[in-house]
Amino acid sequence: MCGIVGYIGKEQAAPIVLDGLAKLEYRGYDSAGMAVFDGSEIRTRKAIGRLKILENLTRGGETMPGVSGIGHTRWASHGAPSDRNAHPHTNGTGTIAVVHNGIIENYILLKKKLQNRGYEFVSETDTEVLAHMLDYYYKGNPLEAITKVLHRVEGAYALGILFADHPEVIYAARKDSPLIVGRNESGSFIASDVPAVLKYTRTVYYMDNQEVAALRGDGICFYSLDGEMVEKESVNIDWDADAAEKAGYEHFMLKEMYEQPKTISDTLSPRLQNAGAGKVEEIVIEELNMTDEELRQVKKIHIVACGSAYHAGVTGKYVLEGLARIPVEVDLASEFRYRDPILEEGSMVIVISQSGETADTMAALRESKAKGYQVLGIVNVVGSTIAREADACLYTWAGPEIAVATTKAYSAQLVALYLLAMKFARVRGILSDEAYEALIEDLKRIPDQIEQLLAQKQTIQHFANRYLGAKDIFFIGRGIDYAISLEGSLKLKEISYIHSEAYAAGELKHGTISLIEEGTLVVALSTQPALYQKTVSNIQEVKARGAFVMAVANEGNRAIEKVSDYAVFIPETNPYFANSLAIIPLQLFAYYVAVGRGCDVDKPRNLAKSVTIE
Numbered sequence: 001m002c003g004i005v006g007y008i009g010k011e012q013a014a015p016i017v018l019d020g021l022a023k024l025e026y027r028g029y030d031s032a033g034m035a036v037f038d039g040s041e042i043r044t045r046k047a048i049g050r051l052k053i054l055e056n057l058t059r060g061g062e063t064m065p066g067v068s069g070i071g072h073t074r075w076a077s078h079g080a081p082s083d084r085n086a087h088p089h090t091n092g093t094g095t096i097a098v099v100h101n102g103i104i105e106n107y108i109l110l111k112k113k114l115q116n117r118g119y120e121f122v123s124e125t126d127t128e129v130l131a132h133m134l135d136y137y138y139k140g141n142p143l144e145a146i147t148k149v150l151h152r153v154e155g156a157y158a159l160g161i162l163f164a165d166h167p168e169v170i171y172a173a174r175k176d177s178p179l180i181v182g183r184n185e186s187g188s189f190i191a192s193d194v195p196a197v198l199k200y201t202r203t204v205y206y207m208d209n210q211e212v213a214a215l216r217g218d219g220i221c222f223y224s225l226d227g228e229m230v231e232k233e234s235v236n237i238d239w240d241a242d243a244a245e246k247a248g249y250e251h252f253m254l255k256e257m258y259e260q261p262k263t264i265s266d267t268l269s270p271r272l273q274n275a276g277a278g279k280v281e282e283i284v285i286e287e288l289n290m291t292d293e294e295l296r297q298v299k300k301i302h303i304v305a306c307g308s309a310y311h312a313g314v315t316g317k318y319v320l321e322g323l324a325r326i327p328v329e330v331d332l333a334s335e336f337r338y339r340d341p342i343l344e345e346g347s348m349v350i351v352i353s354q355s356g357e358t359a360d361t362m363a364a365l366r367e368s369k370a371k372g373y374q375v376l377g378i379v380n381v382v383g384s385t386i387a388r389e390a391d392a393c394l395y396t397w398a399g400p401e402i403a404v405a406t407t408k409a410y411s412a413q414l415v416a417l418y419l420l421a422m423k424f425a426r427v428r429g430i431l432s433d434e435a436y437e438a439l440i441e442d443l444k445r446i447p448d449q450i451e452q453l454l455a456q457k458q459t460i461q462h463f464a465n466r467y468l469g470a471k472d473i474f475f476i477g478r479g480i481d482y483a484i485s486l487e488g489s490l491k492l493k494e495i496s497y498i499h500s501e502a503y504a505a506g507e508l509k510h511g512t513i514s515l516i517e518e519g520t521l522v523v524a525l526s527t528q529p530a531l532y533q534k535t536v537s538n539i540q541e542v543k544a545r546g547a548f549v550m551a552v553a554n555e556g557n558r559a560i561e562k563v564s565d566y567a568v569f570i571p572e573t574n575p576y577f578a579n580s581l582a583i584i585p586l587q588l589f590a591y592y593v594a595v596g597r598g599c600d601v602d603k604p605r606n607l608a609k610s611v612t613i614e
């Protein structure tokens, strides 16, 4: 989604803004722009396309001198990508400049009112209404004008605002779109996300909903929409800037795939507590804030998420139901929020989100809380809205994930769900000590096993190179293998732009099998011993129609080589944990197909890292 960066202080603003915007490129965008107060007026430059174009246009910011500035990378929602629709947007006289993330839902009505008052619009965006409304309400006091405007708009916003009359201040405001502000000795910063300012400061404030900040070179004040001052605590960011750099890898996605063993250990270790000499570790999830008795009272779990986080949730359903015998429903957040879900007494809601800012997931969280249910968030970004609004938050310690296609955060989500399932099973007395100990040992082996799988990258790359021209690729599997298929297929299509679908293997013959032609690649997941024979039958069905089958199966299952054309094996683990291993060759496959096709792997077209609009 769009990115915002702003700076005010002793340094030149434009180079800092450009540098920050470059750190937010991963969020996805199609145009960029910047407004800087040059000592007498606000100067604005915008350019469709990559940020490089804006950088060249302004010679790295040199042609835009000034110590206060705001910048934006736009992901088009209202109006096509163009110079005109790019932000910042200004009032007619160019004395107020605004950058905005989010959507102003009542903008058509507001625009009509402004047009009736004689305001002329030059763009098709919803944002431009904000610039003109600020102009309308501005009578010399920017804060007053901002709060008046924000009382009248509906929807979501993160804003950076510059007034030519008050160049010593940059204003920021937020509702349902992420925004942080930060400080160092030289000045104050605003940004959509921490990596944009990490080079300059580690002291940041997470803005809350319906809050306004006034940033000066020497301090920041926060206000409510009623204009009352608000006290806020700063947060010290403890991950370093290197975590958000490529560290020699060709792409962030590859780097993040390679970080998966560490990510899993970091998510696992703090929740495994030594239970004494000779004893296997106990699972302790303090963040749950629930006693064993309260956990026993949970009668049903609703998992709600989007995209890959939803796919992790589908796996979670199989594992929670299988291990802990709790009924689980999994919903896409965009569906859940509007279907008036029936949550019975004893229901618990788990929302899963890497960014912690996904609009639909956030709405599902609020809907559940409004109905009086406890919500547990499984979230990666520390301090994000979902993490703060959930009743309890289980962090996945994956660190910053930059590539739009998630890999390490997804893997960490799986581990969080395994831990929960085992915890529930344990307190309900379902798991014998023996079975529990074996599961713990299998969990602890996952990081090393992922290393082994990553070491096979050349073989997968070689295979991937044969499919650079594929038109359609299908992923099939049953049970947990179906959940793996969903994620394998999404990884491939989102970064390689090859059409791909995932099907429950048993469902193929109800229609989809008609799409199989001579040579169509079918990736068959077969990691679940109890379902092996059934999946083999489905493999034979597609092979009989000419498919080329790549199987992903358990080590030792040599029989699969006879029914498939190419097989990849995963090391031995408990079938409940197979997803964590089987997804690795699928991530590598998607990555190498995308690289081979010359795609922009880290920033696939039309996609955004954090989807903060519906």
Ligand code: M6R
Pocket (backbone or CB within 6 Å): 306, 307, 308, 309, 352, 353, 354, 355, 356, 357, 358, 361, 404, 405, 406, 490, 494, 607, 609, 610, 611
């Ligand atoms: O930040 P979230 O986990 O809430 O994001 C959910 C989806 O937008 C995300 O998983 C998306 O599907 C990714 N592009 C998948 O790689």
